[in-house]
Amino acid sequence: MNRPMRKFPVLLSTIVAASTITLSTTSISAESTTDLNEKIDALQQQQKQLEEKQGKLQRDTDKTDKKINKNLDKQGSVEKEIHSIDTDLQKTLEQITTKETEISNTNQQIEELGKQIQKLKKEITILKERIAKREGLLKDRLRNIQQNGGSMKYIEVILGSKSFGDFISRSSAVNTIMDQDKSIMEQHEADKITVEKNKVDVENKKSEVEERKQSLQAQKQDLVALKGQLDKQLSKKETLMASLEEEHKELEAYKVSVEEEQEILAQQAEAAEKAKQLAQSQKSELEQLAKEKAAQQAKQEKTKPKSNNHSSSANSSSSSSSSGGSAPAPAPAPEQNMGGDMMYPISAPITSHYGTRWGSMHHGTDFGAPIGTPVRSAASGVVIMTNSASQAGMSGYGNVILVSHNINGQSYTTLYAHLNSIGVSQGQTVSAGQVIGASGNTGQSTGPHLHFEVHRGGWNGSKSNSIDPMTVLN
Structure with a gap:
């Protein structure tokens, strides 16, 4: 570990030289100690600022965690809503499919009823032809009866019998004719009723099926409209979900950036602490050096030999020339420009x-x-x-x-x-x-x-x- 610091002599070979250098380095030591005290104070202030920043970043982290948890809760809620809408959509699609199947079946029924109606129309046409023929026969019969005197002709037929057997035969024939006429009339009326009934039944059934078809189509339209609403809701929820996911990514990224900044701040705090410890170590060394110099000077004072005035004068003159007669020794070069300048980090344009x-x-x-x-x-x-x-x-x-x-x-x-x-x-x-x-x-x-x-x-x-x-x- 490089530890740039000013170097000072420890031992002195002569009393005069020691005295001269001691005075100079004591002053430098005092000045350097002051500088180091200022540096230590500045580093302590820096540490305080870093602690405040760490506190602020921790609060930001806590707030971000709350926002992330709130975001995740919203995502969970929206995800449930999306699942519910998906379920409703699935049911609606199944119902639409069911309605479409029913409508298709109804269309087939309508088609079958159409065929039945066509068949009934043919039957009605045939029945109408039968009725027309019967009506023609009945008209001819009635016309003949009217022309021949009505029912009296039947009596003449019976009375004109030549024998009892012929009478029986003639009576049976008359009854048969009368029964046939009656049957024709009854069948004629029954056919009329059947035709009308079948016609009414088919028309009613057709009307009923068409109404059912309209109802199914209306239900299908309602389901399609519901599907449209659910699609819109799903689209909104998916958009919201995408927004929440994007927000979550941003919050996570911000949290990571804050955590990284916290890490850098922690490293800065560690560096400041190390720099402070280094400055304190340098201060202790300078203080120890100053103590040693002071003790050495005191020892030298005690061990000075008592001499005559000439030697004292010489010593005084020597001391005067070393302390005041010549320029003071220059201070060692500082670590860097004291104006706050830095050196270029690289030799390049x-x-x-x-x-x-x-x-x-x-x-x-x-x-x-x-x-x-x-x-x-x-x-x-x-x-x-x-x-x-x-x-x-x-x-x-x-x-x-x-x-x-x-x-x-x-x-x-x-x-x-x-x-x-x-x-x-x-x-x-x-x-x-x-x-x-x-x-x-x-x-x-x-x-x-x-x-x-x-x-x-x-x-x-x-x-x-x-x-x-x-x-x-x-």
Whole structure:
């Protein structure tokens, strides 16, 4: 683990040199301790903000879970309604089929009745012909009777008998004729009644069947109308179901995005804690070093030999020349530019700047570089996360690294995307300029390049806190 920090001498070979360096490093130690205290305070503030964000995301997750459960309840209810409508539709279709069968049977009955009516019409025609013939015969008989004196001719026939046997024969013949006339009359009347009755029966039956057909057709129309209503209801429910399923997908996707953001926040919190522990460790080392220097100085004061004025003057002159006669020793170089600047993450030309591009916001700066070009951390910090292109949530970035930094009390997060390879792991401490990976063309990339983002504070999916990297690169 690289731990960039200022180095200080521990042992001094001479009393004069030790005194001179001790004064200088004590001042630097005090200044560095102040810087580290500010850094620790800033990291604690960052942790507090991350906890607040975690709390908000947890509330969002809880709300989303409630919405998902409510959505699933609605889906269950709608699914039951769809099942009920499907059942009703199935029954209605069966009833329509039954009615169509009944209507078909009724049509066959009507067809059969039509045939019967045609047959009856023929029979009626025949009966009418018979009746007409009988009426002709009866008219002729009545005309003959009228012309011959009516029934008296029958008496003459009987009285004209030559013998008793002839009388019996003549009487039987007369009775037969009279019976035949009576039978003809009775048959004539019966045929008339039969014809009228058959005609009425067939017409009534035809009317009844036609009424039944009309009733069946009306019932079928009602069933078809019901089917239409059920189809509309089913269409509405299926549309609602599709909408609920789409809403469920969106809620699940949002929940996943929130969970991923929670994971990133947790990693940021872990990185902030590690950075704070590192700063506290550095502070402890500086404090311990200051104590050692103070003890060493006190020891030197005690062990100073008492000398004459000349040696004292010489020592004083030497001390004066070392402490005030010459310029103070320069402080060691800081870890990075104290104005908040970062170093360029790669040695390559810029191919696309931060800002609106192709109708959407481009949240970073692109550096065109061949695959495998070293990518360096823009500042010292802690690796928040490394993500491969196969993992959800960051697939557009391909292989990506997020690093947390704290510069002059301000937290930043840098993002390095489309990498060909990753050379660090989550939680690792990195120094400014340390190689952390190699540029590539993974994820949604149009060609080999490094996509570099800077976020003021922690990284979030909305990228609302992204800033133009060129404002912090030096």
